[in-house]
Amino acid sequence: MGNQLPNITIIDQDHAISKAIGEFFPDSCHKLCFWHISRNAHSHLGNLNENVDFHALFHKCMQGYEFEIEFEKTWENDK
Numbered sequence: 001m002g003n004q005l006p007n008i009t010i011i012d013q014d015h016a017i018s019k020a021i022g023e024f025f026p027d028s029c030h031k032l033c034f035w036h037i038s039r040n041a042h043s044h045l046g047n048l049n050e051n052v053d054f055h056a057l058f059h060k061c062m063q064g065y066e067f068e069i070e071f072e073k074t075w076e077n078d079k
Contacts, residue, residue, distance in 0.1 A: 012036045
């Protein structure tokens with residue numbers, strides 16, 4: 001990495017990896033992998049998976065937000 005720490009790390013939901021990244025890269029922003037989130041959501045949302053409006057809102061909220069508050073504002077405004 002050219003002696004530079006990563007600004008962002010994208011991981012799955014492995015708690016050990018998350019803890020290690022927090023320890024070794026404390027200033028790095030941790031993000032969960034979009035593929036893992038989508039796969040997990042699909043298996044837990046049941047009939048909502050068939051709702052086109054929900055599906056569009058879910059994907060809109062999952063993309064492009066650096067901070068949780070941005071996600072929450074979009075979710076509240078669009079639902």
